[in-house]
Amino acid sequence: MSDIAVSSPLIALRGVSKRYGSGASELMALKAIDLNITAGEFVAIMGPSGSGKSTAMNILGCLDTPTSGEYLFRGVHVEPLSRDQRARLRRRYLGFVFQGFNLLARTSAQENVELPLLYRGDGASGRAKAASQALSDVGLAGWEHHTPAELSGGQQQRVAIARAIVTQPAVVLADEPTGNLDTQRSHEIMGLLVALNRDHGITVLMVTHEPDMAAYAHRMVHFVDGSIAKDVVNANPTTVAPELTAVEST
Numbered sequence: 218m219s220d221i222a223v224s225s226p227l228i229a230l231r232g233v234s235k236r237y238g239s240g241a242s243e244l245m246a247l248k249a250i251d252l253n254i255t256a257g258e259f260v261a262i263m264g265p266s267g268s269g270k271s272t273a274m275n276i277l278g279c280l281d282t283p284t285s286g287e288y289l290f291r292g293v294h295v296e297p298l299s300r301d302q303r304a305r306l307r308r309r310y311l312g313f314v315f316q317g318f319n320l321l322a323r324t325s326a327q328e329n330v331e332l333p334l335l336y337r338g339d340g341a342s343g344r345a346k347a348a349s350q351a352l353s354d355v356g357l358a359g360w361e362h363h364t365p366a367e368l369s370g371g372q373q374q375r376v377a378i379a380r381a382i383v384t385q386p387a388v389v390l391a392d393e394p395t396g397n398l399d400t401q402r403s404h405e406i407m408g409l410l411v412a413l414n415r416d417h418g419i420t421v422l423m424v425t426h427e428p429d430m431a432a433y434a435h436r437m438v439h440f441v442d443g444s445i446a447k448d449v450v451n452a453n454p455t456t457v458a459p460e461l462t463a464v465e466s467t
Contacts, residue, residue, distance in 0.1 A: 233286035264440030312381030371402035
């Protein structure tokens with residue numbers, strides 16, 4: 218990826234459409250959407266089921282490709298890239314956090330966090346050091362050898378976030394990251410994402426249907442019927458974040 222001017226968007230979607238099926242069964246999941254994301258933003262992507270928000274997130278995460286339109290990442294066109302090229306882009310620049318945590322059950326927190334580095338081909342000592350630092354960054358220093366079954370839901374999501382940031386990505390894409398958590402743990406996770414965005418400069422794109430979670434974002438992009446219905450700046454985002462060391466004890 219080449220360097221670009223600071224004023225250029227990190228991510229740009231230009232007239233992006235996504236069609237599934239054909240004929241009578243055709244579904245236009247996205248309809249010529251335009252969206253710019255600047256480096257360092259925290260953007261909440263919202264909308265009802267079937268609105269196109271998940272399709273947009275899959276395209277942004279290079280997990281799917283548009284039927285038409287352009288996707289530029291750091292000024293480089295993504296839509297003509299091969300599957301392997303998109304995979305390399307994901308490994309280098311993107312981190313993912315899912316609602317269901319997606320941790321390996323019989324594997325320690327340390328080993329779960331090391332996985333992206335293992336896939337990238339990093340050496341054992343480098344993986345261990347980076348994973349330990351990422352766990353410390355999310356407030357889980359000392360929990361490296363615990364398996365998911367020995368961790369609370371909030372702690373499991375912290376491990377998932379550590380796994381997402383261990384490669385030092387430019388962007389973290391979080392799909393309903395608080396969907397499986399209670400209110401207190403949800404706000405702890407949001408505070409953590411705010412801190413990572415603020416202190417590490419990581420761009421955060423988050424799908425959520427919860428207005429109180431979206432309130433932490435700088436922008437709220439609302440999808441309806443495959444189109445962007447509203448893209449608004451949040452003038453007063455929620456900023457109160459718990460200390461990263463204040464991890465729940467169970």
